[in-house]
Amino acid sequence: MSLKYLGQKNILVVEDDAFNIQLIRSFLNKISDMKIISSSDGSEALQIINSKKYTIDMILLDLRMPIMSGEELLTRIRNHDEYNDLPILIISVDDDNKNELRQLGANDFIHKPFRIDDLAQKISENFTEKV
Amino acid sequence: MNLQQKQDLFMASISHELRTPLTSILGYGELLNNTHLDSKQQEYLKRMLHSSKYLLSLVGDFLDIVKFQNNEIDLDLKEIRLHTVLSECAEIIKTNLHKDIKFETDIPFLNYTILADDRRIKQVMLNLLSNAAKFTKSGTIKFYVKDIIELDNETKLTVNIEDSGMGMSEEIQKALFNPFVTGDSTQGFGLGLYISQEIIRLMKGEIKVTSQEGKGSTFSVTFLVNKIKNKNISQILFKKNILMFSNQSVFNQNITNALKTFNSTLQCYSPNQNIASSFRTIFASTLEYHIAVFDMNHVNYDVAPMISTLKMLHPSIKCIALLKQYSSVRTSYFDKIVQTPISVENLMYEFEELSAIDNNLKKNNQYIDFSHLHVLIVEDVEMSRDYIKEMFSISFSIECDTAVNGKDAIEKVKQTNYDIIFMDVRMPILNGLKATKEIRKFNQNVPIICMSADVHDKDIHAAKDAGMNSFIQKPLDKGEIIECLLSLIPQGTAYTVSHTVSLKEIAHKYLAQNFNEETILLLLEKSSQSIALYIGNIKEHSKTNNYQSLADDFHAFKGLLGNLGLTDEAKTTSELQHTFEDEDSSYDVEEKVTSFLEKMEIFLNDIT
Numbered sequence: 001m002s003l004k005y006l007g008q009k010n011i012l013v014v015e016d017d018a019f020n021i022q023l024i025r026s027f028l029n030k031i032s033d034m035k036i037i038s039s040s041d042g043s044e045a046l047q048i049i050n051s052k053k054y055t056i057d058m059i060l061l062d063l064r065m066p067i068m069s070g071e072e073l074l075t076r077i078r079n080h081d082e083y084n085d086l087p088i089l090i091i092s093v094d095d096d097n098k099n100e101l102r103q104l105g106a107n108d109f110i111h112k113p114f115r116i117d118d119l120a121q122k123i124s125e126n127f128t129e130k131v
Numbered sequence: 132m133n134l135q136q137k138q139d140l141f142m143a144s145i146s147h148e149l150r151t152p153l154t155s156i157l158g159y160g161e162l163l164n165n166t167h168l169d170s171k172q173q174e175y176l177k178r179m180l181h182s183s184k185y186l187l188s189l190v191g192d193f194l195d196i197v198k199f200q201n202n203e204i205d206l207d208l209k210e211i212r213l214h215t216v217l218s219e220c221a222e223i224i225k226t227n228l229h230k231d232i233k234f235e236t237d238i239p240f241l242n243y244t245i246l247a248d249d250r251r252i253k254q255v256m257l258n259l260l261s262n263a264a265k266f267t268k269s270g271t272i273k274f275y276v277k278d279i280i281e282l283d284n285e286t287k288l289t290v291n292i293e294d295s296g297m298g299m300s301e302e303i304q305k306a307l308f309n310p311f312v313t314g315d316s317t318q319g320f321g322l323g324l325y326i327s328q329e330i331i332r333l334m335k336g337e338i339k340v341t342s343q344e345g346k347g348s349t350f351s352v353t354f355l356v357n358k359i360k361n362k363n364i365s366q367i368l369f370k371k372n373i374l375m376f377s378n379q380s381v382f383n384q385n386i387t388n389a390l391k392t393f394n395s396t397l398q399c400y401s402p403n404q405n406i407a408s409s410f411r412t413i414f415a416s417t418l419e420y421h422i423a424v425f426d427m428n429h430v431n432y433d434v435a436p437m438i439s440t441l442k443m444l445h446p447s448i449k450c451i452a453l454l455k456q457y458s459s460v461r462t463s464y465f466d467k468i469v470q471t472p473i474s475v476e477n478l479m480y481e482f483e484e485l486s487a488i489d490n491n492l493k494k495n496n497q498y499i500d501f502s503h504l505h506v507l508i509v510e511d512v513e514m515s516r517d518y519i520k521e522m523f524s525i526s527f528s529i530e531c532d533t534a535v536n537g538k539d540a541i542e543k544v545k546q547t548n549y550d551i552i553f554m555d556v557r558m559p560i561l562n563g564l565k566a567t568k569e570i571r572k573f574n575q576n577v578p579i580i581c582m583s584a585d586v587h588d589k590d591i592h593a594a595k596d597a598g599m600n601s602f603i604q605k606p607l608d609k610g611e612i613i614e615c616l617l618s619l620i621p622q623g624t625a626y627t628v629s630h631t632v633s634l635k636e637i638a639h640k641y642l643a644q645n646f647n648e649e650t651i652l653l654l655l656e657k658s659s660q661s662i663a664l665y666i667g668n669i670k671e672h673s674k675t676n677n678y679q680s681l682a683d684d685f686h687a688f689k690g691l692l693g694n695l696g697l698t699d700e701a702k703t704t705s706e707l708q709h710t711f712e713d714e715d716s717s718y719d720v721e722e723k724v725t726s727f728l729e730k731m732e733i734f735l736n737d738i739t
């Protein structure tokens with residue numbers, strides 16, 4: 001599956017594990033022309049979003065992070081009206097609290113361990129829904 | 132030279148000429164298969180290898196025909212177990228069957244070993260089974276021992292291969308065992324059945340066929356084998372201590388009764404018992420344990436730490452897994468996987484085999500350090516020489532010396548003290564036989580292994596007469612080379628360096644599904660940073676018994692390990708995460724954490 005048709009989107013990956021970021025980066029470099037911006041904690045990610053240096057088209061968000069957790073970041077982003085339509089996909093290992101997260105504004109879930117087809121499909125779907 | 136002799140010579144040289152390039156094609160194909168290919172490339176390569184192997188089998192068939200016509204075929208009789216031979220055939224064919232086909236087997240144990248040619252029995256069975264597979268698109272293939280008739284010193288066996296395939300007309304059935312006849316004129320030469328029939332005739336038997344068009348065919352193979360009597364199990368199982376982790380209590384009781392006659396003991400532990408306390412009892416015991424059986428259908432904890440500790444305390448212990456399906460548990464820790472359901476009698480045979488065989492290293496992924504061996508390869512064809520050198524380097528970490536002909540070899544042997552020499556026969560200037568004779572004049576001890584594509588019995592005799600120690604056929608089989616090399620390693624030291632497939636290898640293979648080598652290296656480097664960090668965190672948080680942080684640490688570790696394809700280790704972290712989340716310190720997790728960290732440190736060391 002190729003995501004080249006989506007063009008040069010900016011994806012913000014918020015994840016505290018450097019290896020997992022690299023894995024997503026390598027996956028997406030392989031199948032798409034997307035630009036990956038990464039951040040290892042919620043508060044830094046919030047700064048990146050608020051700085052408006054990039055137009056962020058999608059966020060992939062890990063939950064367990066130091067300083068500011070994924071849940072908190074999710075809540076804060078959804079508090080801004082201008083980000084209402086920004087697709088946020090949760091990177092998760094467990095299935096535990098999907099409903100809660102949906103209520104907080106999560107659009108979809110990507111499971112660890114990552115599978116390239118799952119990742120590609122989820123990203124593709126969540127861009128398409130927006131259009 | 133009469134016409135017949137000329138024809139034989141022609142066949143011998145044809146086979147040689149064909150086998151040599153095939154050796155290179157198959158050999159380099161196997162090497163290529165171990166590099167990182169994308170799925171398309173793997174598929175292309177698979178087909179190339181498949182065709183090459185087919186071509187090789189055709190060459191073998193032609194040679195067999197010549198041998199039969201000259202009455203040159205002898206059975207190579209060995210002491211074997213019928214069950215082992217037939218099960219191997221079943222295993223081989225199972226992996227090649229279309230998934231819609233149901234494959235049923237019934238292969239009983241004989242309580243004695245037999246004297247028979249296992250290679251030829253396999254050749255016949257595989258021929259019939261692959262025919263069944265070829266002509267059956269869906270439905271069932273049955274492979275079973277139909278009759279066992281006990282005679283005085285012999286056993287008359289009937290093995291049936293039954294399929295629900297397309298069947299054959301009576302005309303075809305009548306002509307089936309003539310050479311160059313097939314049920315499907317588009318495929319093959321039809322030599323297989325002719326050869327099979329001839330082989331079975333040598334075993335004083337015959338192959339019969341019954342078939343109905345559209346309904347299927349049954350091939351019935353009847354043959355005689357010699358019994359080997361007085362095979363005494365009790366000697367081998369005498370005074371053995373066996374551990375069993377299983378909750379099938381009746382089964383355990385029956386085994387206990389069976390073992391009593393050998394003065395052996397069985398200690399049973401139910402998987403539901405407190406694991407930690409069972410382990411402590413076992414580890415504290417002064418008994419020497421010989422066999423441990425894990426019923427993996429019921430054991431739901433990680434047995435790896437248990438097995439490694441057992442092997443440390445009892446170096447000769449053999450671990451058996453009982454398993455319904457081969458694939459559901461990682462099996463590399465075990466010395467043997469036994470499929471369940473299994474009868475007590477058959478399990479006893481498995482015990483016996485495991486106790487008897489000490490050198491079954493090939494089967495269990497054991498790794499022996501051969502790298503210190505000095506090996507000389509004598510081979511004139513450059514391509515083959517390079518391949519063999521490469522294969523020794525990759526498979527055994529041996530950097531071989533090479534010689535390009537017999538004369539060259541003699542010079543090298545005079546200069547260097549080799550542990551073993553692999554010698555081709557047909558070479559310019561000085562051939563392998565003459566070179567061996569020369570070498571034997573000044574060195575009687577160095578093992579010289581003949582590598583040749585000529586497989587006539589007289590070639591083997593000629594090699595032995597020249598002073599060669601044994602004979603391996605081209606294309607070279609890695610298993611045969613391992614056996615040659617194993618014979619050089621003193622007994623008992625063979626286990627000194629043993630390991631299972633490393634985590635790095637698993638991770639590398641997993642990542643190679645999606646990435647090229649460069650990206651894999653980058654990813655492994657990134658993962659090493661994370662792993663080092665997590666190991667540090669876990670150690671730090673263990674000191675202060677900070678359970679919540681430990682749960683987080685293991686959670687993070689789980690995601691990382693899963694993404695590296697290390698599912699077993701990810702499972703361990705998941706268990707540990709939950710243990711810490713529940714603040715459940717009721718059993719000794721410390722040991723588990725320590726063993727996990729040790730594993731991760733080795734992995735980290737491997738990838739840094």
